[in-house]
Amino acid sequence: MVVDTSFFRSETSQKLRAEGHQKGREEGLAQGLAKGLLLVIASRGITLDDELRTRVAECEEADQLGKWLERTATATTAEEIFAQDPEDN
Numbered sequence: 001m002v003v004d005t006s007f008f009r010s011e012t013s014q015k016l017r018a019e020g021h022q023k024g025r026e027e028g029l030a031q032g033l034a035k036g037l038l039l040v041i042a043s044r045g046i047t048l049d050d051e052l053r054t055r056v057a058e059c060e061e062a063d064q065l066g067k068w069l070e071r072t073a074t075a076t077t078a079e080e081i082f083a084q085d086p087e088d089n
Contacts, residue, residue, distance in 0.1 A: 026062065033065035040072045041081070048078050055082070 034056050041048060048056070059065055068081050075081045 027060065029062050030060045030065060033062055033069060034059060037065055037069045037072060040069065041078075044072065044075075046072070046075065046078055046081070052078055052082060 037056055038048075038053070056065070056068070071081045071083075
């Protein structure tokens with residue numbers, strides 16, 4: 001029996017595979033940033049409630065996680081880290 005594998009070499013298949021790889025990289029980046037953010041927050045002695053911890057863990061936007069991570073460098077409270085930006089209103 002011969003199996004037709006031409007689909008797996010097709011342009012459509014390659015495009016779908018590339019999109020999947022890109023999505024995976026984006027998800028991995030967000031997960032890494034979230035883990036790093038939580039680690040830095042803990043190392044700075046800042047306490048997060050369960051709601052904020054979940055917010056960080058479930059965030060899939062690398063840009064937002066990056067903003068929070070930057071703020072963590074100088075923040076002394078969770079409120080300073082997670083304050084809403086004026087442009088987000």
